[in-house]
Amino acid sequence: NAGVTQTPKFRVLKTGQSMTLLCAQDMNHEYMYWYRQDPGMGLRLIHYSVGEGTTAKGEVPDGYNVSRLKKQNFLLGLESAAPSQTSVYFCASRGENEKLFFGSGTQLSVL
């Protein structure tokens, strides 16, 4: 019973590099979310998806892109990483009764 799986767990990038974070869920959930967590700022919503093929912007979408080509996967892309994107990234999916299931996070450092 994997739940929500995020890869990679850690990554260090140089400014200007690109990368993709992968989120996979095996619970057949429709809604998926990407959050970033920064000290003193809680979790802020980057992008979300209400179903396969759909995406929408959250609170802090600038500098990120997402895709939901398959229902079970939600990808978060950084086209040109900046130091301000150093953060811990969490993926979540929504189950019954509005309960969110979270992955274990990706710690990203941009130098």
Add this chain to the structure above:
Amino acid sequence: AQSVTQLGSHVSVSEGALVLLRCNYSSSVPPYLFWYVQYPNQGLQLLLKYTSAATLVKGINGFEAEFKKSETSFHLTKPSAHMSDAAEYFCAVSGLGTYKYIFGTGTRLKVLA
């Protein structure tokens, strides 16, 4: 716009003492309210949820929260703190007809022996 405010970024209590973590929400419509807990190096886990069925909500690990519409509050309590309760706690809100969840800035609970 919906928002939640958590008063106190750090709270320390002695083992066995009452835990009180504060959350106030801003919404014109009674929302869904949640408390999540995050243990070190882990994702968030649901503690409890309010959905208007009852104002006092019981969650896991002995936690409970009371919804007070007049005060727009949803404070989290536990009668007796345990060392294993040390974690970061987040209040969150989601409105009717939306798919977004807005989180507070979190309160880190420290339990002293």
